[in-house]
Every structure is written in structure tokens, then in C-alpha cells.
Amino acid sequence: MGMPMDTTTDTPMTTPAPDTANVVTEQLTAAGRAIEHDSFAVIDREVRSHRYTPGQWPIVRRMIHANADFDFNGLTDFHPQAVAAGLAAIRSRRTRVVADVEMICVGLSAPRLGHFGMGTHQFISDADVIEQAKAEGTTRAVQAMRKAHRLGLIDGAIVGIGNAPTALIEIVRLIHEEAARPALVVGMPVGFVSAAESKDLMALQTGVPWVVIRGRKGGSTLVVAAIHALLGLAEAQELAA
Numbered sequence: 001m002g003m004p005m006d007t008t009t010d011t012p013m014t015t016p017a018p019d020t021a022n023v024v025t026e027q028l029t030a031a032g033r034a035i036e037h038d039s040f041a042v043i044d045r046e047v048r049s050h051r052y053t054p055g056q057w058p059i060v061r062r063m064i065h066a067n068a069d070f071d072f073n074g075l076t077d078f079h080p081q082a083v084a085a086g087l088a089a090i091r092s093r094r095t096r097v098v099a100d101v102e103m104i105c106v107g108l109s110a111p112r113l114g115h116f117g118m119g120t121h122q123f124i125s126d127a128d129v130i131e132q133a134k135a136e137g138t139t140r141a142v143q144a145m146r147k148a149h150r151l152g153l154i155d156g157a158i159v160g161i162g163n164a165p166t167a168l169i170e171i172v173r174l175i176h177e178e179a180a181r182p183a184l185v186v187g188m189p190v191g192f193v194s195a196a197e198s199k200d201l202m203a204l205q206t207g208v209p210w211v212v213i214r215g216r217k218g219g220s221t222l223v224v225a226a227i228h229a230l231l232g233l234a235e236a237q238e239l240a241a
Contacts, residue, residue, distance in 0.1 A: 021239055024115040025232040039065050047073050055083040059211065059229040066225035075214045077203055082184060083233070085209040089158055089183035090234040093117040097227065098148045098182075099160045099220075100124065100141050100167040100189070107224035112231045123147045141167035145174065154180045160227060162220030165189040165198035172201050175208055185210040186226050188218035 027033040043064050052060055056078050063072045079085075089095040097113070097120045099105050105120035113119065123129050123144040132143045141164030148154050154174065159182045161168045168187045174180035187202040187210055189195050199212040211226055 022232055022235045025109075025112050025228070025235045036065075043070075046070065050074075052076075052078075053083070055233065058233060059083070059226050062225045062229040062232075063213075063222050066221050067219075069217070071217065072213065072222070075217060077212050077214060079203075079205075079209040079211070082209040082211050083230070086158060086184040086211075086230045087234050087237060089156065090116050090118070090230060091237065094156065095183055096121060096153060096157050097160055098122070098145075098153050098157045099162070099223070100144065101163040101220055103220040104160045104162055104223050107220060108227060109231075112228065116231065116234065121148060121153050139164065139166040142170045145170040149174050149178065149180055154182055156181070156183050158182070158184045158186065158227065158230075160186045160188075160220075160223040162186075162188050162218060162223035163190065165191055165194040168198040168202055169194065172198075172205065175205060182208055184208075186223050187212045188222045188226070190216065190218035192216060 027036050040061055043061050047061075047064075047070065050057060050060070050073050060072055060076045063076065064070055093116055096118055097105070097108065099120060099122040101124050102122050105122050108120060124140050126144070126147065129140050129143040129147055132138075133140045136143070145154070145167050154171075159171055161171065168185075168189055171180070171182070171185060171187075175182075185202060185208060187199050189198055195218065196215050199214060199218075202210050203212050213222065
């Protein structure tokens, strides 16, 4: 059996060198690193081909790794500047992650974020968010995004949406109506009501980079995987500089 091919470049689809060179964004033990690298090799072998660029594929591969779901090879779409924008934001050491739910903040590795001076923010359970949602007949997720914007946290941030389609729809509204400018939106809400539509809406945006999963599939685990992959790519860039 020959090496799997990347159909975008028609070159062997090998695991990039940064996966073995990174330190901060790697598993902490040799055994853990071996399992993760072997898992990536299995994914590469079983996928065989894909349409993603060398910068995009490590993100998709880590998402597949997180859920053992090969459908993300195809369902995942990228704004042309998504990877570059995400890496620039991370390496600036001035960005943050704004999430729709606490699960994303808990799932992200504190040491990996800390290496880049990054913190996380989520407001879904704040008392004022809950009260405002009740008063206006909206969801907590909508009010949480509005609060983040009022606090000046959305601009320049990596916004991760894994649970609430209404949060992603609100981000699009903030972009259009209130000139919000996230560095990158990782829009992957899961569900049956407005989930697919919210991601399609985000994917229409040209002025703000995004990564989305088309259709109903998604979830906080996938947002975490995508951001961890970006952190790994950012560390690899640092090591290569």
C-alpha cells in the first residue's frame, strides 16, 4: 500500500514534523505522546486523501481524533484566512478565548494557553446574563455574547461556539450591527434547531475569519480540539523561527 495522498497538493499526506517537535503543546509523557502520534498516523492512513491545505489538515485531523468521526473530513470548512488569523492572534500573546459554555474553558489546556499568555472567558451562568435573557425572551447564550462584547472581549479574540447556535447567530449580528471584530470564530454548535443554519450564516462572512462544521454535527469537544491544534501549530512556528 502506498502513502496516502493529499488531493489538494497531490503529495504524500504525512504527519507534519511539528507533531514530534513541540514541547508545550504535546502530551506530558512519552507514552501519551506515542499514543497520540500513533492515532494521528491511523487517521492519515484511513483518510488517505483530503482537500485541506497543510495548515488546515492538522486541525481537521485533531477533530477526527477527538470524536473518532471521519465525517469531519469534508464537513469542516475554513475561511481562506482562518489558520493565518488564528496563528497571528495566538502568537501576539494578546488574544483570549471567549466561549459560549464553560465546557470549552475547562477542556482547554491551561499550560498550553498560558504559554501564549491566553485566558478564557464565558458568561453563560452569570446572574445578570440569566436575568437579561428572561427579561428579553432570549437565550442565555445570546446575552453571554452581548456581555462579552460590552466588556470589550470579543474584538481580537478567538470566539469558540460549541453548544449554542443562538450564540453563533448573535456573533454574526454583532459583526454586522455593532462592528465586532473577532480574530477568529470557531463555530461548531451541535444540534437540531438552527445549528446548521447558524454555521451557514457564519460561513457567509468575508471580513471575519472562521472555521465551521457544516450540518448538525459539532460540540464543545471539537472546538477544544480545533483550538489545541492551532496552539500546536503556533508553537511549531515559534520553534521554526
